[in-house]
Amino acid sequence: MIHVENLTKSFKIYKKQPGLVGAVKGLFSNESIIKTAVNNMSFHINKGEIVGYIGSNGAGKSTTIKMMTGILTPTSGKCTVDGLIPYENRQKNAKNIGVVFGQRTQLWWDLPLTETFSILKDIYEVPDDKFKSRMKFLNDVLELSSFTQGTVRTLSLGQRMRADLAAALIHNPKVIYLDEPTVGLDVVVKENIRKAIKEINSEFKTTIILTTHDMSDIEELSDRVIIINNGEKIYDDKLKTLRQNYGYMRTIQIEVKNEQDAKKINVAKNFNLDEEQAKTWIEGQSLFISFNSTVIDAPTILSYVMSKIPISDMTIKEMQIEDIIKKIYRNDGDNISEEVS
Ligand SMILES: Nc1ncnc2c1ncn2[C@@H]1O[C@H](COP(=O)(O)OP(=O)(O)OP(=O)(O)O)[C@@H](O)[C@H]1O
Ligand SMILES: [Mg+2]
Known part of the structure; x- marks a missing residue:
């Protein structure tokens, strides 16, 4: 067409x-x-x-x-x-x-x-x-x-x-x-x-x-x-x-009631994953978990977090286009720019 x-x-x-x-x-x-x-x-x-x-x-x-x-x-x-x-x-x-x-x-x-x-x-x-x-x-x-x-x-x-x-x-x-x-x-x-x-x-x-x-x-x-x-x-x-090629990352932002509690959470460790596949960090009252959605899904992570600590709110963010482009450049050229005919 x-x-x-x-x-x-x-x-x-x-x-x-x-x-x-x-x-x-x-x-x-x-x-x-x-x-x-x-x-x-x-x-x-x-x-x-x-x-x-x-x-x-x-x-x-x-x-x-x-x-x-x-x-x-x-x-x-x-x-x-x-x-x-x-x-x-x-x-x-x-x-x-x-x-x-x-x-x-x-x-x-x-x-x-x-x-x-x-x-x-x-x-x-x-x-x-x-x-x-x-x-x-x-x-x-x-x-x-x-x-x-x-x-x-x-x-x-x-x-x-x-x-x-x-x-x-x-x-x-x-x-x-x-x-x-x-x-x-x-x-x-x-x-x-x-x-x-x-x-x-x-x-x-x-x-x-x-x-x-x-x-x-x-x-x-x-x-x-x-x-x-x-x-x-x-x-x-x-x-x-x-x-599959570039590990599709999503980020969950969880508002916690108590920051000390949030320190108990480590998704990679709990699910036995590589740090690259699931990263956990804290900023102020928020707990961030960035994860590869081909390896683990959001409901699994959420039920783990909620079983450990009380939360007040949460949002899920898709990977940004800019992040994907950076990842494409970081990988070697093999997968890049394949012609579809
Ligand atoms: N009429 C024009 N004259 C001069 N430069 C132009 C003209 N139209 C586009 N450009 C330049 O060409 C480049 C590509 O612009 P384009 O609008 O196609 O980008 P885009 O991918 O649609 O961006 P965005 O996501 O911001 O809409 C830009 O650097 C822009 O400044
Ligand atoms: Mg445009």
């Missing part, structure tokens, strides 16, 4: 000098540097896949997506989406794809949602009956009905994101690009959006590229992850393999 081959995008950035005089000078100077945002990127994505496209801030994720949607033209290399070259066939390609940029709404601020949807219906030339059944489906999975009458301006962030997703899906596109669709949302709305994405994928075999900084999105939605760093692909494989 999506073929990306040696795709590269470089930006020319003009150097600015400090201060107002510098800014004015900068307008006339030719001093510039080249920033390569995406460097020689290649991958293939099959119909119906949900792929997590992840990396640190500035890694080049959005730039890749902008080339795949046709917003940007690559400096070199090529990509095709359902047989079309997006930046050469922008209009045709637009009918095949849906895009959500979580950081920025694509809706019209002053229009009620219902009107926005009917304008999009016309733009995408969706027939009446298809539109009707589509809206019903979207209303059901995204629970839109309580706020479709108000203008976009009045929507909460969570409502707006669901509306954005619906707007991107009206024409039942073959491919959807979700660039941080859960950014800034609370847990309940995140869950609702993830459920909707899963349902759309399983019902219509929609191909989904998902960019996020939240590993829980990836855990719940994608089987495959592509990790990029400095514009280059450093990992492309099953999420399961990522966990």
Whole structure:
């Protein structure tokens, strides 16, 4: 469905000098540097896949997506989406794809949602009956009905994101690009959006590229992850393999009533594990346990802790994307950057 081959995008950035005089000078100077945002990127994505496209801030994720949607033209290399070259066939390609940029709404601020949807219906030339059944489906999975009458301006962030997703899906596109669709949302709305994405994928075999900084999105939605760093692909494989190769660490933070008590806890020792697999430490009133979730699970650890000491609260944190990238670099190159064809 999506073929990306040696795709590269470089930006020319003009150097600015400090201060107002510098800014004015900068307008006339030719001093510039080249920033390569995406460097020689290649991958293939099959119909119906949900792929997590992840990396640190500035890694080049959005730039890749902008080339795949046709917003940007690559400096070199090529990509095709359902047989079309997006930046050469922008209009045709637009009918095949849906895009959500979580950081920025694509809706019209002053229009009620219902009107926005009917304008999009016309733009995408969706027939009446298809539109009707589509809206019903979207209303059901995204629970839109309580706020479709108000203008976009009045929507909460969570409502707006669901509306954005619906707007991107009206024409039942073959491919959807979700660039941080859960950014800034609370847990309940995140869950609702993830459920909707899963349902759309399983019902219509929609191909989904998902960019996020939240590993829980990836855990719940994608089987495959592509990790990029400095514009280059450093990992492309099953999420399961990522966990196996790089020891997928989770951290439990437990609020204890008494710090002295917390000193009794040592997960590695109790379960006879390596310190690398389960580390225990104390910071103030909190007991931290970082553990490899392929070796031991959270309920086992919690029941051990609770059998020893009273606790007042606890949270579980997923490993951060930055931690995974560090781990990939620390391991030798054998597992890195395998091509999937
Ligand atoms: N139009 C542009 N002109 C100049 N540089 C740009 C432009 N767009 C992106 N860049 C640069 O390219 C790099 C990659 O940016 P990109 O937005 O693709 O990153 P990202 O992975 O989406 O990051 P984030 O997680 O912060 O959204 C960054 O260094 C950014 O500053
Ligand atoms: Mg981005």
